Amino acid sequence: MREELSDIVVIKRDGKRVKFDSTKIAVAIKKGFDAVDSEYTLSDINKVFHDVIDVIKDGNFDKIKIEQIQDIIEEIMNQNGYMDIAKAYAEYREKRSQSRELFFNEKKKHKFLKALENIGLDSKNGTADEYDFDSINNRLIEYGEIVSEKFATAYIMKKKFSELHENGDIYIKNIKYYPFGTTENCQINLEKLFQNGFSTKRCSMRAPQSIVSYSMLALVAITNNQRDQFGEQSIPAFDYYMAPGVLKTFKKEFKQTIYDILDYTDFDKFIALNGIEREIEKITSIDFDISIFYKFTRESEQLKRMFRIVYEKAMKKTNKQVYQSMEGFVHDLNSICSECLTTINIGTDTSAEGRIISYNLLRTISEGLGENRRAISPKVVFKVKKGINLEKNDVNYDLFSQACEVVKVADNISFSFLDSDINTENYKIGDFNTEVAYFENGTRIIDNFVDEDRRISSGRGVIASTVLNLPRIALRCDGSFENFMDELEKKLDILKDQLIESYEIQSNKKVKSFPFLMKEHVWIDSERFEDENMKIKKALKHGLLQISFTGLNEALIVLNGKSHAESTKSQELGMEIVRFIANKSNEYVNKYNLNFVVSGNENDEISQSFVEIDRVLFGKIKNVTDKDRYTNSFEVDKAVDIKKKVEVESEYHNLTNGGHKILVYSDDVQKTVDLMYRNNIGYGVIKYKN
Structure with missing residues (x-):
């Protein structure tokens, strides 16, 4: 034709x-x-x-x-x-x-553009020192999604990019947000925000002093950062960040319990209260030997017993507050923050404080929201690591077992594997900042090619992502692998140019355009901006430009007649394709000094939109276009045996440094996690089946 x-x-x-x-x-x-x-x-x-x-x-x-x-x-x-x-x-x-x-029409065009420019101004009319910033979502409502996208394609984006998007060759995830230069997501460093407190649009938050205020401020931080981005929010080390709040709460409860006892006894005549208070402030963990307070007892058995009772009561009260805080955190994420999809990474903090946080968060998710309703958010990524939580003698093995049990009643739990080849390269023992962090959709944050001393997850995220339709290329090349690879290279070069265009637009935005992400120094290196009118390019370079792809399964069927789960030859071709994409990404990194990464697409709607257009263009082709959507990323069909699926897909995880995900259905969660661990999986999701 x-x-x-x-x-x-x-x-x-x-x-x-x-x-x-x-x-x-x-x-x-x-x-x-x-x-x-x-x-x-x-x-x-x-x-x-x-x-x-x-x-x-x-x-x-x-x-x-x-x-x-x-x-x-x-x-x-x-x-x-x-x-x-x-x-x-x-x-x-x-x-x-x-x-x-x-x-x-020039006259009408001028008026239209002026109206759009006025809506999109970084600040409304006011004094020089006061800005009434709109959240990006409110501005988007004013534009309307359609107007925003059409404006982007007509006046901002190069025509060849918009045509490829509309025709279904690629999918530009941030196309509706082009006029705003909005980034996609971020791994929020709560420790940094908690240290001195932070400000929102209307008020200032002091540094939190209890687990209750820690959880409340975590919610405020997530909500406000979401307003500056269009994608998911994530906390890379929730257990570590929240642990100090547990210790502060325990100290308060310990001290208050002593005061309460002294109110009803005459023990205050025999003990040095000032010395006890100073000793309490020295406590660095809730897991300590109570005998350190015996020096204040004058060898009185009654006073020794008092301190033991005080410890037990303080622990009980602290546990209760932590549970209530996690319960409130989860409930609020599903009510007042229901539009904000949030991922929480936990599992490797072995301190008593961190363990209490993880236990109570998992407990809350397991219990649900009441009336048989399940929490949609947060999604919890449990970080699996040998020596910390994988084996029975590991300190956090009980938490790992608990996470596996929660999988049976809720869809919120997934697993990242810190010992997989791709996730060990940057890891430094004892430094949780070097632990890889994932978003629920499999997006991986750790690599930083523009500053290898800052290979951390916190304060970083995806700034732009575009998905490539692999089956389309295979179908247009009539199954010729040589032609496919030639066309793939051309498409990758175009996709790279589109991501750079997006990055340049974003880089020219000013600090004041992102009142929380940049002004409150959530994004890495944003502290360097002394003026809100400064452009954000120097900080934004730490973000990721994500080259994504989908439908490898169907592309291989077109190219070789069988999927990579059915044929060794197809698996070899699949690896060659993805390795080529990874090599091109590395080539772009070296040439442009930007963080290009490769990721498998996990968005069902994108895979669905691709196949709908291709079905019209190429007709109904068995096992290719005769389905509701293309198989995401490099995944094989879900009907494939678990062991085979894990073995085939695991080989692609090392090649996709921007994100990967395996999804399996199993009736034995821990056994499946162990299978993933042994096969070098980076990140996996298990759906429990009875």
């Missing part, structure tokens, strides 16, 4: 001449059908598409106007009895015509 039509020249409305592209026709027809709430099927869309192509082919056109193509589409719809679709398509054409008048 393409060969017969490739010589046709299409004349656009502005007189510009371009090559004929059947993909644009397929997309337009699909949009027409999607616009009507009906029972039409794929075969209906395919029929219109192929009839339109046949008419154009039979017309022997050397050149054809865009309006002629649209007339043919409308006519074919009517001829085939799709009158409602034809009507909707005609209305769509009329609206597009009005839109073009708006954009290309």
Whole structure:
């Protein structure tokens, strides 16, 4: 089909001449059908598409106007009895015509742009020292998602990028946020925020002094940072960050319990209260020998017993407060912060304080929200590490076992493997900041090629991500692997250019555009900005530019007839493809000194949108386009045996430094975690089946 039509020249409305592209026709027809709430099927869309192509082919056109193509589409719809679709398509054409008048009439275009610029200003009118910042989500409401995206594609983004996005060759995740230069996500360093407190739009938060205030401020930090980004939020070491709050609470309870006892006894005549208070302040852990206070007892057995009772009561009260704090934290994330998807990384803090945090967080998630409702957020990533929690004699083995049990009742728990090859490279024993952190979708944060001394997870995240449709390339190359690799390289170079374009737009934004992320120094290196009018480029460079891909499974079926779970040859080809993508990413890192990384896409909606367009273009192909969505990332079909699935997919985890994820269904959680660990998996999710 393409060969017969490739010589046709299409004349656009502005007189510009371009090559004929059947993909644009397929997309337009699909949009027409999607616009009507009906029972039409794929075969209906395919029929219109192929009839339109046949008419154009039979017309022997050397050149054809865009309006002629649209007339043919409308006519074919009517001829085939799709009158409602034809009507909707005609209305769509009329609206597009009005839109073009708006954009290309100079007077109207000027007014439209001024209106958009006024909405998008970093600050509203006010004094020089006062700014009433809108959150990015509120600004997006003013624009409207459609207007924002169209503005980006018409005035900001290069045309070749927007066309590839619309045609389904790539998917630009931040396309609706281009005008704002918004980044995607961040691993929030709570320790840094808690140290001296922080400010929000309307108030200042003092440094927290109890576990209750720690959990409240954690919630405030997550919520406010979400307003400056469009994606997920994550805490890379929640147990470590919250542990000091447990110790502060214990000290208060220990001291108060002593005061309470002294109110009802005459022990105060025999003990030096000032000395006891000083001793309490010296405590560095709640797990200590109570006999350190016996020096204040004058060898009185009654006073020794008093201190033992004080310790027990203080521990009981502290435990209760930690549980209530974690319960409130989880409930609030699912109510007042329900739009903010949050990931919490825990599992490696072996201190008594950190263990209490992890235990009570897992307990709260296990118990749910009441009335048989399950918590959607937070998603908990349990960090698995030998010597800390993997084996029975490890300190945190009980927490690991607890996490595995929670999997049986909730979908919130996943596992990262700190001993996998890809996750040990940067790890420094005893430094939790060098532990890799994941987002729930598998996005991995640790590598920092622009500053190898700052290879940490906290304060960093993805600044832009674009997904590549691998089956589309394979289908267009008619199964030729050589042609596939040539086309893959071309697409990767374009994708790289698009990510750089996005980065440059973001880099030119000012500190004041991100009142929490940058002004409160959540993002790494943002402390260097002394003025809110400074551009954020010097800090933003630590973020990741994510080259993602999806549908390797289907691409291999097109290229070799079988998936990588069915054929050793297909697995070899799959590894060659992903290794090539990884090598190209490293090439871009060296050339541009930016943090390009490779990731498997885990967004079902993106994989679904790709296959819907490809089904129209290439028809219903068995095991390729005859499904609701392409198989995400490098994953194999979920029907594949667990052991085989783990073995096949594990080989790709070392090649995807920007993120990876294996999803399996199992009735033995701990056994499956052990299987993942032994097979060098970086990050995995287990869905429990009875």
